[in-house]
Amino acid sequence: MSRKYRSPVMDRRSFVKIVTSALGSLMAAVVGLPVIQYFISPAFGKEAGDDWISLGTLEDYPFNTPTLFNFTLTKINGWERSSQSYGVFVLREEGKEVVVFSDVCTHLSCRVNWNPEKEGYFCPCHAALFDKHGNVLSGPPPRPMDRYETKLDGGQLFIHLREG
Amino acid sequence: MAQNVFSWLDERLGLKAIYDTVLDRKVPKVNWWFTLGSASLFLGALQGITGILLSVYYVPTPDHAYDSITYIMTGVQFGWLIRGLHHWGSSLLILTAFIHMLRVFFYGAYKYPREFTWITGVALLISALGMGFTGYLLPWNQRSYWATTVGTEIAGTVPGIGDFILRVLRGGTDLSAVTLSRFFSLHIWIIPVIALATVLTHLYMVIRLGISNIPDKDS
Numbered sequence: 001m002s003r004k005y006r007s008p009v010m011d012r013r014s015f016v017k018i019v020t021s022a023l024g025s026l027m028a029a030v031v032g033l034p035v036i037q038y039f040i041s042p043a044f045g046k047e048a049g050d051d052w053i054s055l056g057t058l059e060d061y062p063f064n065t066p067t068l069f070n071f072t073l074t075k076i077n078g079w080e081r082s083s084q085s086y087g088v089f090v091l092r093e094e095g096k097e098v099v100v101f102s103d104v105c106t107h108l109s110c111r112v113n114w115n116p117e118k119e120g121y122f123c124p125c126h127a128a129l130f131d132k133h134g135n136v137l138s139g140p141p142p143r144p145m146d147r148y149e150t151k152l153d154g155g156q157l158f159i160h161l162r163e164g
Numbered sequence: 165m166a167q168n169v170f171s172w173l174d175e176r177l178g179l180k181a182i183y184d185t186v187l188d189r190k191v192p193k194v195n196w197w198f199t200l201g202s203a204s205l206f207l208g209a210l211q212g213i214t215g216i217l218l219s220v221y222y223v224p225t226p227d228h229a230y231d232s233i234t235y236i237m238t239g240v241q242f243g244w245l246i247r248g249l250h251h252w253g254s255s256l257l258i259l260t261a262f263i264h265m266l267r268v269f270f271y272g273a274y275k276y277p278r279e280f281t282w283i284t285g286v287a288l289l290i291s292a293l294g295m296g297f298t299g300y301l302l303p304w305n306q307r308s309y310w311a312t313t314v315g316t317e318i319a320g321t322v323p324g325i326g327d328f329i330l331r332v333l334r335g336g337t338d339l340s341a342v343t344l345s346r347f348f349s350l351h352i353w354i355i356p357v358i359a360l361a362t363v364l365t366h367l368y369m370v371i372r373l374g375i376s377n378i379p380d381k382d383s
């Protein structure tokens with residue numbers, strides 16, 4: 001290279017080094033930063049389900065015995081549609097407002113069963129027992145059973161299902 | 165600090181020596197056509213990176229392949245970018261590799277002692293075409309399905325053993341879940357592993373033999 005093209009500021013080598021690392025970093029950033037979003041975005045998807053679910057006619061539920069109601073909802077996770085099953089216990093008592101419990105154990109999410117002999121909800125996973133009103137009688141659960149918000153509409157019982 | 169870490173590693177790994185042989189090589193005076201091999205290498209690496217990222221969500225079964233691609237495009241942030249890079253990168257890679265080959269041909273750079281470099285290059289071009297062929301089926305849309313039907317049918321026209329080749333490619337007489345699965349395996353494991361070994365051999369040859377001069381009038 002002839003003398004008159006020499007830069008007083010830097011030599012060719014440092015110029016090439018700087019340009020290469022600048023362009024390289026730019027390209028790495030253009031791909032690298034979106035990749036973080038690409039990876040984590042499904043973890044923070046849409047706030048799922050906020051729905052009122054009908055449990056049928058209130059009059060059909062007997063008094064004083066918690067009664068299981070099962071239903072399934074279709075959920076879309078990524079590219080897959082799957083149905084998820086839910087179980088709730090409906091407790092009707094004379095002169096009191098109806099209460100609907102989730103059957104998901106408040107310990108580590110197994111499903112509880114109503115046990116008529118013990119007069120309580122039993123969780124098979126770590127032998128927890130809740131009384132009829134969902135209070136912990138024995139076992140590891142940290143809080144009483146969860147209740148749904150309810151409403152009555154033309155004799156139909158509804159619960160408010162919120163997730164996300 | 166960084167300097168100390170570097171010299172500690174260098175003393176044990178010989179990093180400087182690797183740098184000197186790989187990057188600080190002596191090269192003749194060349195022109196822009198000589199950058200196409202590096203461009204192909206860069207694009208190949210980009211295909212590898214974006215391909216691995218696609219495999220985070222892609223599922224190679226007939227019931228989910230198409231939906232998983234739709235999910236990449238509409239459900240995952242920047243999914244369109246990763247897939248777009250992989251999609252356009254595949255064609256660009258074949259273009260750069262092909263022009264790179266033309267440059268080697270017209271400069272006579274394939275001659276002694278570089279014949280084997282040329283042979284590995286041909287294997288690389290075939291691998292890239294194989295990647296394109298197998299990758300094209302993966303979205304499992306109408307275009308993929310019929311392109312692969314036609315492509316495998318063409319392979320089936322080979323005299324004598326045509327039917328055998330067609331069945332082996334498809335994993336049976338029909339294009340099916342078996343075909344999708346084996347194309348996926350070829351696309352993400354078998355061809356990439358072979359291609360990686362071939363790229364390393366190709367580069368080793370380039371470094372060992374050095375780059376040829378641009379031929380002058382006498383040669």
Ligand code: HEM
Nearest residue numbers: 211212215216218219222251254295296299300302303352
């Ligand atoms: C020479 C390198 C490669 C070439 C030429 C290539 C080519 C292609 C092509 C043409 C498609 C179809 C894309 C479309 O129509 O949208 C595709 C899809 C795909 N490739 Fe590759 N590929 C390469 C390397 C890789 C590698 C190394 C991996 C993974 C380790 C990979 C994973 C995938 C996946 C998961 C798809 C399906 C997603 C889609 O179709 O968009 N690819 N590839």
Ligand code: FES
Nearest residue numbers: 105107108123126
């Ligand atoms: S999950 Fe119910 S007791 Fe542990």
